[in-house]
Amino acid sequence: MSRKEIGSLLDLCHKASDSILECYYDEASSGLLSSKEDQTPLTKADLASHEILSEGLHALRPEFPLLSEECDSSEIADRHHWDRFWMVDPLDGTREFLERTGEFTINIALIESQRPTLGLIYEPLFQRASLGIVGAGAWQLQFESDNWRAEPLSVRKLPADDMVLLASKRHKNPRLESCIAYLSNTHELSRKNSGSALKFCDLAKGHGDCYPRFSLCSEWDVAAGDALVSAAGGAVFGMDGDPLLYNARDSLLSPNFIAVGDASSPLWGGLLECVR
Ligand SMILES: Nc1ncnc2c1ncn2[C@@H]1O[C@H](COP(=O)(O)O)[C@@H](OP(=O)(O)O)[C@H]1O
Numbered sequence: 001m002s003r004k005e006i007g008s009l010l011d012l013c014h015k016a017s018d019s020i021l022e023c024y025y026d027e028a029s030s031g032l033l034s035s036k037e038d039q040t041p042l043t044k045a046d047l048a049s050h051e052i053l054s055e056g057l058h059a060l061r062p063e064f065p066l067l068s069e070e071c072d073s074s075e076i077a078d079r080h081h082w083d084r085f086w087m088v089d090p091l092d093g094t095r096e097f098l099e100r101t102g103e104f105t106i107n108i109a110l111i112e113s114q115r116p117t118l119g120l121i122y123e124p125l126f127q128r129a130s131l132g133i134v135g136a137g138a139w140q141l142q143f144e145s146d147n148w149r150a151e152p153l154s155v156r157k158l159p160a161d162d163m164v165l166l167a168s169k170r171h172k173n174p175r176l177e178s179c180i181a182y183l184s185n186t187h188e189l190s191r192k193n194s195g196s197a198l199k200f201c202d203l204a205k206g207h208g209d210c211y212p213r214f215s216l217c218s219e220w221d222v223a224a225g226d227a228l229v230s231a232a233g234g235a236v237f238g239m240d241g242d243p244l245l246y247n248a249r250d251s252l253l254s255p256n257f258i259a260v261g262d263a264s265s266p267l268w269g270g271l272l273e274c275v276r
């Protein structure tokens with residue numbers, strides 16, 4: 001991706017974000033439209049953002065197909081043949097949107113050979129993007145006075161005695177409890193709950209150390225965060241300890257994973273043994 005194309009991606013997020021916020025601030029459009037098969041909610045904002053992103057991403061790179069949470073299944077029927085494509089969640093944290101916690105994001109990932117090489121997580125309410133390009137670095141980009149102000153992002157080294165555990169606001173899980181018990185043997189834990197892909201942004205900023213996820217989510221909830229955290233110096237691994245692969249199975253549900261800031265710590269190996 002060239003610098004100019006990254007600029008276009010940011011502008012596109014900005015535009016999709018405006019469509020989300022238009023619904024957010026309009027009482028008639030901000031509510032539940034329907035529930036999906038998996039019982040997750042759908043709003044006008046999910047669809048409006050999807051329309052803008054699909055048109056804009058196609059204009060930017062017509063040769064890359066799009067796999068979005070809001071695509072219908074016929075649009076992605078031949079997805080197993082794709083080597084390079086966009087994986088998008090036009091509105092991650094729809095429940096947070098409905099409950100007006102502000103903790104929702106737009107997630108865009110570029111997948112190449114089943115791995116995310118670029119991830120962009122955009123926070124509509126704050127006009128702020130976290131961008132990771134694997135091998136090149138990670139940045140926070142704040143929209144200010146008609147410009148994007150960039151600051152580099154980097155994970156932090158795991159402190160010796162304490163750590164910040166990042167978790168979903170909504171999911172409780174016995175494996176997460178085992179994780180907490182294991183990590184509490186060596187570290188004083190403080191837990192930060194947040195919605196959507198913000199957990200990945202916190203890791204990439206060095207505001208957290210570990211995000212274990214054992215509750216249901218889909219690949220588009222994870223791909224951009226995976227690229228972001230990896231580009232900022234961290235890692236996301238599945239229960240086998242290997243990096244996650246995307247669009248590699250019939251199901252688009254994400255496997256369980258543990259995302260960490262300080263990938264060099266030996267603690268994670270023991271944690272995997274404990275929760276496997
Ligand atoms: N039963 C379920 N099946 C699949 N995904 C689910 C789910 N319950 C929640 N999720 C996923 O979890 C995401 C929210 O994550 P978190 O709890 O960390 O905020 C949702 O993102 P969407 O809002 O994009 O649908 C949704 O994809």
Ligand SMILES: [Mg+2]
Pocket residue numbers: 046069089090091092093094
């Ligand atoms: Mg969504």
